Amino acid sequence: xxxxxxxxxxxxxxxxxxxxxxxxxxxxxxxxxxxxxxxxxxxxxxxxxxxxxxxxxxxxxxxxxxxxxxxxxxxxxxxxxxxxxxxxxxxxxxxxxxxxxxxxxxxxxxxxxxxxxxxxxxxxxxxxxxxxxxxxxxxxxxxxxxxxxxxxxxxxxxxxxxxxxxxxxxxxxxxxxxxxxxxxxxxxxxxxxxxxxxxxxxxxxxxxxxxxxxxxxxxxxxxxxxxxxxxxxxxxxxxxxxxxxxxxxxxxxxxxxxxxxxxxxxxxxxxxxxxxxxxxxxxxxxxxxxxxxxxxxxxxxxxxxxxxxxxxxxxxxxxxxxxxxxxxxxxxxxxxxxxxxxxxxxxxxxxxxxxxxxxxxxxxxxxxxxxxxxxxxxxxxxxxxxxxxxxxxxxxxxxxxxxxxxxxxxxxxxxxx
Amino acid sequence: xxxxxxxxxxxxxxxxxxxxxxxxxxxxxxxxxxxxxxxxxxxxxxxxxxxxxxxxxxxxxxxxxxxxxxxxxxxxxxxxxxxxxxxxxxxxxxxxxxxxxxxxxxxxxxxxxxxxxxxxxxxxxxxxxxxxxxxxxxxxxxxxxxxxxxxxxxxxxxxxxxxxxxxxxxxxxxxxxxxxxxxxxxxxxxxxxxxxxxxxxxxxxxxxxxxxxxxxxxxxxxxxxxxxxxxxxxxxxxxxxxxxxxxxxxxxxxxxxxxxxxxxxxxxxxxxxxxxxxxxxxxxxxxxxxxxxxxxxxxxxxxxxxxxxxxxxxxxxxxxxxxxxxxxxxxxxxxxxxxxxxxxxxxxxxxxxxxxxxxxx
Numbered sequence: 001x002x003x004x005x006x007x008x009x010x011x012x013x014x015x016x017x018x019x020x021x022x023x024x025x026x027x028x029x030x031x032x033x034x035x036x037x038x039x040x041x042x043x044x045x046x047x048x049x050x051x052x053x054x055x056x057x058x059x060x061x062x063x064x065x066x067x068x069x070x071x072x073x074x075x076x077x078x079x080x081x082x083x084x085x086x087x088x089x090x091x092x093x094x095x096x097x098x099x100x101x102x103x104x105x106x107x108x109x110x111x112x113x114x115x116x117x118x119x120x121x122x123x124x125x126x127x128x129x130x131x132x133x134x135x136x137x138x139x140x141x142x143x144x145x146x147x148x149x150x151x152x153x154x155x156x157x158x159x160x161x162x163x164x165x166x167x168x169x170x171x172x173x174x175x176x177x178x179x180x181x182x183x184x185x186x187x188x189x190x191x192x193x194x195x196x197x198x199x200x201x202x203x204x205x206x207x208x209x210x211x212x213x214x215x216x217x218x219x220x221x222x223x224x225x226x227x228x229x230x231x232x233x234x235x236x237x238x239x240x241x242x243x244x245x246x247x248x249x250x251x252x253x254x255x256x257x258x259x260x261x262x263x264x265x266x267x268x269x270x271x272x273x274x275x276x277x278x279x280x281x282x283x284x285x286x287x288x289x290x291x292x293x294x295x296x297x298x299x300x301x302x303x304x305x306x307x308x309x310x311x312x313x314x315x316x317x318x319x320x321x322x323x324x325x326x327x328x329x330x331x332x333x334x335x336x337x338x339x340x341x342x343x344x345x346x347x348x349x350x351x352x353x354x355x356x357x358x359x360x361x362x363x364x365x366x367x368x369x370x371x372x373x374x375x376x377x378x379x380x381x382x383x384x385x386x387x388x389x390x391x392x393x394x395x396x397x398x399x400x401x402x403x404x405x406x407x408x409x410x411x412x413x414x415x416x417x
Numbered sequence: 418x419x420x421x422x423x424x425x426x427x428x429x430x431x432x433x434x435x436x437x438x439x440x441x442x443x444x445x446x447x448x449x450x451x452x453x454x455x456x457x458x459x460x461x462x463x464x465x466x467x468x469x470x471x472x473x474x475x476x477x478x479x480x481x482x483x484x485x486x487x488x489x490x491x492x493x494x495x496x497x498x499x500x501x502x503x504x505x506x507x508x509x510x511x512x513x514x515x516x517x518x519x520x521x522x523x524x525x526x527x528x529x530x531x532x533x534x535x536x537x538x539x540x541x542x543x544x545x546x547x548x549x550x551x552x553x554x555x556x557x558x559x560x561x562x563x564x565x566x567x568x569x570x571x572x573x574x575x576x577x578x579x580x581x582x583x584x585x586x587x588x589x590x591x592x593x594x595x596x597x598x599x600x601x602x603x604x605x606x607x608x609x610x611x612x613x614x615x616x617x618x619x620x621x622x623x624x625x626x627x628x629x630x631x632x633x634x635x636x637x638x639x640x641x642x643x644x645x646x647x648x649x650x651x652x653x654x655x656x657x658x659x660x661x662x663x664x665x666x667x668x669x670x671x672x673x674x675x676x677x678x679x680x681x682x683x684x685x686x687x688x689x690x691x692x693x694x695x696x697x698x699x700x701x702x703x704x705x706x707x708x709x710x711x712x713x714x715x716x717x718x719x720x721x722x723x724x725x726x727x728x729x730x731x732x733x734x735x736x737x738x739x740x741x742x743x744x745x746x747x748x749x750x751x752x753x754x755x756x757x758x759x760x761x762x763x764x765x766x767x768x769x770x771x772x773x774x775x776x777x778x
Contacts, residue, residue, distance in 0.1 A: 311505060311507060313503040313504065313505065313507040314507050314509060316472075316474055316494070316501075316503070316507065317501065317503055317507035317508075317509070318509075318520070319473075319474075319493075319494040319495045320472055320473075320494050320495070320497075320499060320500070320501040321495075321500075321501075321520055321521035321524070321568065321569075321572070322495050322496075322498065322521050322524045322525055322572065323495055323520070323521075323524045324495055324524075325493075325495070327524055328495070331509075331520070332509050335511045336510065336511060
């Protein structure tokens, strides 16, 4: 008993555990150094941008910093009637400083996001403020434009006081905080994002289904054909990978347009009338066709790698035991390919949900996805915080799907190769 | 039950995969009901192809296969009702042992209580009771093997095919499984067609052995006959150990022939030689040659010991005899205090009956 619990020593008297750790340390350091470049790369290119995006999406310091005195003065304002002279004077002071720094334009842009109509009255105020006399700023500012005398606009300014805000997320769901501080949906005819979210999910789902239906037989053929044919087929599957995404999408444009090859063919075999060519591009059909083709390899490869490991003798065993070819397939082969199906579907769905270039080029108005909206805000409106918010919503959507998948199928059932 | 002599019949079966080479040539083979027949041969000899044609996974290029009097070439595999044990067991990895065994019964729509009885019986036959709930991955190689055997028998097929089922097991396990399969065969009387390239496996288990080479059955006979009386030099060489002398027949008379080897002459049993002047290979099993024979033998020659290899129960001598430096001789280690030393000259004798003059190599 006692001899078993006694610490085991090495020949030179060091406890075995210490000695083992010492021996392993070198290997651990070596292993860490090997992964370190990738780790730093990931931190710089992945963790840092996502953190920055998260910060940007809720960051609302700009207005807070531009109007520090105003917001200080507004702390005593109940928000019911127009604020009193103290607030106006503080606002005037902040505003003069902004005009000196030539930053009043930025203020007008920011305030305009909160409430339409700030742009013109700030321009007017800048011009008028040059002639302002000292004292009684309330009267002087209110006389510049009647909106300055509207309490709604002052409430709008007050809403920008906090340094952080979740309103971009609400905007992404077509909701906003109204004057009473309640979260409500925007009017029906101005809801654009919800439609886009639903359409993104719908297109991603169907693209996944189409990819699965097309990839399963291809992958099966790849896994069972003799080497010389399967290599050729593999090249055919991989060829799109080696072609630029833009070129592939452009070739779909050539094929699918109304005077394009596919339509010509349909007219040629008499399927459709020449003056009634169907629109296959600049709508959902375009997005479906092009995205399915482009994402197909991501379904084929995981399926193939799983099917490759399934011994052909299993199907034979199924048949020799009396199962019809269908029973043998359904009871024996298919269940064994489920890890590959899971991996392929997850991969294609997640790629499709964030797809950008193809829907932008062939999707038209009814075939664009949420990522196109994100890009629009990145490039055109320059509302980066809104773009970040939507990007994060997309990311969390993907994480939810991943979590659901893990719950239902189990992530360790995935096999990528 | 009267057993049929041609329960399975291969009738002039040819098989080619590429239209250029025949893998199986004009195969004529009858298998009796209840028989344990082994197809033995080197890889590429066509034995597995024959089995696959019988199972229905390959179709004969020419000829017909009959099962119980019916031509089966047009019957798909799942309707043939033939049990099969595959090389790597081919157990369904996502099903438990029970589900694996239930598969053939379910597709035959056998009621559950009856199926359970059959499964119990099959599992006890391979002494795996209590393993029904395990997954194949949790079993050892030998256990998986037994499940595969049980699965091939659970639906009471008349014919079971086994395609090198013991190839993946280690030596000891393989030997005990050989006996187990043999006993199962004896107890239920099913017809077994067994494919292997391991000759000792074939000799231990079979009623009859068909030796395949080059797409043809070289010899079909019982294990002892195959070993004692090979009909050609391929069989003699392939089964067991063999000493050969290449020479020319110089005389043939009275059931014996003289074969001239260089400047010596030996007496042999003419099997496939017909007349004088033919080239021949004389085959002699190592245990049929004796050192300093006490009885009179009609062949007696001097040879020089080139190598002595100790094998535990016997000692193996390599002797340079009549111009053949590879002549092997087995000496039991029990009594003999013969003068076995490297480089010694010894007298070696054998009966001409045991020296079979076969086709030249």
